[in-house]
Amino acid sequence: MSIERTSTGVPGLDEVLNGGLIRGRNVLVRGSPGSGKTIFGLHFLSAGIDAGESALYVNMGEPQSYVEETADAFGLNADRIRFHNLSPTQEQFSERNSYSVFESSEVEQPSFIATLRETVDELEPDRVLLDPITEFRYLTADERQFRSGILGLLDYLKDLDATVMLTSQAGGSVTDDDLQFLVDAVVSLDVTPESRAVSVSKFRGSSFRRGTHFYDITDEGLTVWPTLVPDEQEREIEPGTLSSGVTELDELLHGGLDHGTVTILSGPTGVGKTTTGLQFLTQAAVNGKQATLFQFEEAERTIRKRADAIGLPLQDALDSGAMSIVEIPPEAYTIGEFEQFVRETVESGTEVVMIDGSQGFQENLRGLDDTTGALLRVGRYLRAAGVSTILVNEVHNITGEFHATEERTSNLADNIVFLRHVEYRGELRKVIGTLKMRTSDFERGLRELEITGDGIRVGEPLSQLRGILTGTPDWTDGGTGSGDAEQDRS
Structure with missing residues (x-):
């Protein structure tokens, strides 16, 4: 069975991934604040729109106006991205039965989950960006609720054949090891005073170009420079x-x-x-x-x-x-x-x-x-x-x-x-x-x-x-x- 690829929209990154992401699967883009995770995600959504696909941005972090300004600055189809803003309170996630985002309809769920499901069902998006998924952790009562919630969400989107990108604000005392186990692919962004580097540590069902590859963010957007390979x-x-x-x-x-x-x-x-x-x-x-x-x-x-x-x-x-x-x-x-x-x-x-x-x-x-x-x-x-x-x-x-x-x-x-x-x-x-x-x-x-x-x-x-x-x-x-x-x- 042949694998259908889809572009990340980031120049050079498809080369690192040996042709791009696998359609219908998910990828975690992780990095410290300021590493460019949101810009990665906007490139991903914009590439889908350019290919005639529908794109959903589930915003759990920055104000929508800020994200739209960022997308506009790089010419990334901000006006054609569907935004769904989530700002639930912790109390909404603390109810005893809300262990999964999309479980049986018989389970009573917080209202914001119901509205998110309505948006997904209405749009049937080809691409979804969850930015940042780590905010979900702070809104759940415990690790079990967080893990089951993420699994339920990813399973639901996979059933729709959506390609999903999640961003994770990892660093310091914040860990995302559990997320890395749950997803199909992991892309890590590393920022030092001298440079920015990207590496792939996991990619189910595909080979990829190992090692460290440099990238930068300029007025033209984000570009990855794959490390040279002799052949x-x-x-x-x-x-x-x-x-x-x-x-x-x-x-x-x-x-x-x-x-x-x-x-x-x-x-x-x-x-x-x-x-x-x-x-x-x-x-x-x-x-x-x-x-x-x-x-x-x-x-x-x-x-x-x-x-x-x-x-x-x-x-x-x-x-x-x-x-x-x-x-x-x-x-x-x-x-x-x-x-x-x-x-x-x-x-x-x-x-x-x-x-x-x-x-x-x-x-x-x-x-x-x-x-x-x-x-x-x-x-x-x-x-x-x-x-x-x-x-x-x-x-x-x-x-x-x-x-x-x-x-x-x-x-x-x-x-x-x-x-x-x-x-x-x-x-x-x-x-x-x-x-x-x-x-x-x-x-x-x-x-x-x-x-x-x-x-x-x-x-x-x-x-x-x-x-x-x-x-x-x-x-x-x-x-x-x-x-x-x-x-x-x-």
């Missing part, structure tokens, strides 16, 4: 390599970086990682590929100036639309929003992505508890989508002991290209080498790297340079780098 986007990888446009650098890599691989450019500050990455990215755009730079470390205007200073045709690539820069300033976005940027970039057809850099990724995004896990998730998603990915990774030591990466992400990389400062005759020089290429062979030697007004220059292999991986590099007898022979003769 969410799969694209066939075009054979070939990503060229840097610098002959000697491509030689070091035996032709370039294989399409669809993840490359880590690793090195200390000031060694040229971003510039080297830009060289690959800009050349890809020049060659007709769609490229995107996610910039965490610097402002876009700084990147443009840097490219102009070395004659890199970045501006031409941007003007043509083949390349775009997405600036990620500190504290502006959550990890969930960034992952959505990545998802949209892939869906738009981007073939090459550069993330600059891992330190800014860790410091700029809100709600990031596990930097390594997030980087791995993004990298694996891009690889599965066939996107050639460059991750700029800063190691903290300028000279000394060698580290491939700082965030323990080297297992993600198909390729590791490292840049290092070395001292030669009291002068700091830059070298570049390849530590790993999973899908092809590569040159084992090191080459000198220079960044000049005419662009990146990569010298011949430095056969006399020893010990860079030990942390104490040394030039052997009369060893010279590119251009040093002439200097030694003068």
Whole structure:
């Protein structure tokens, strides 16, 4: 028997629920005050109205005028939602026989229950929101009355084939464990000073996307950003390599970086990682590929100036639309929003992505508890989508002991290209080498790297340079780098 799905009306949440709610069943949306439970519910009702369904809002909390204003603010069909306001007194629920909301008609029931039943029978709603159902607890004499009342209500609505959303104001001394046992699905909202997160802990009859997914409430309403899943986007990888446009650098890599691989450019500050990455990215755009730079470390205007200073045709690539820069300033976005940027970039057809850099990724995004896990998730998603990915990774030591990466992400990389400062005759020089290429062979030697007004220059292999991986590099007898022979003769 196939399951009929119905949309929650919340962008992104249907994806988390593998297609939406199951029609005719119920879901509990729980969270602390201010987490957005009522807005979740209004999205749910409005989606039903958009689909030609009838919607009933059983209001047990905020004044109806406030709820209508909230719905109007987000364009959520407030004028077409049927409201039924319940404001019973505790005494009405304390009568001996009122153990169930909708039991036999022979049982004498409070008047507000009778009017609610009349509304339900009249409207026969396709969707019902009970907001918040926890108010029901304060109006019943004991736990037995509360539990039997909820069960009776849910059974009655299920007989009408209504899809029901209940909200629960959980937190502190208030518990809703019993409600979680009674319902078919549980969605929890968690709010911290830095971010908002949603998770699903129960969904009878369906699988769902586990883990924490971020959401936010803006002037446009409420949006959920599902966590990336590596096989969410799969694209066939075009054979070939990503060229840097610098002959000697491509030689070091035996032709370039294989399409669809993840490359880590690793090195200390000031060694040229971003510039080297830009060289690959800009050349890809020049060659007709769609490229995107996610910039965490610097402002876009700084990147443009840097490219102009070395004659890199970045501006031409941007003007043509083949390349775009997405600036990620500190504290502006959550990890969930960034992952959505990545998802949209892939869906738009981007073939090459550069993330600059891992330190800014860790410091700029809100709600990031596990930097390594997030980087791995993004990298694996891009690889599965066939996107050639460059991750700029800063190691903290300028000279000394060698580290491939700082965030323990080297297992993600198909390729590791490292840049290092070395001292030669009291002068700091830059070298570049390849530590790993999973899908092809590569040159084992090191080459000198220079960044000049005419662009990146990569010298011949430095056969006399020893010990860079030990942390104490040394030039052997009369060893010279590119251009040093002439200097030694003068």
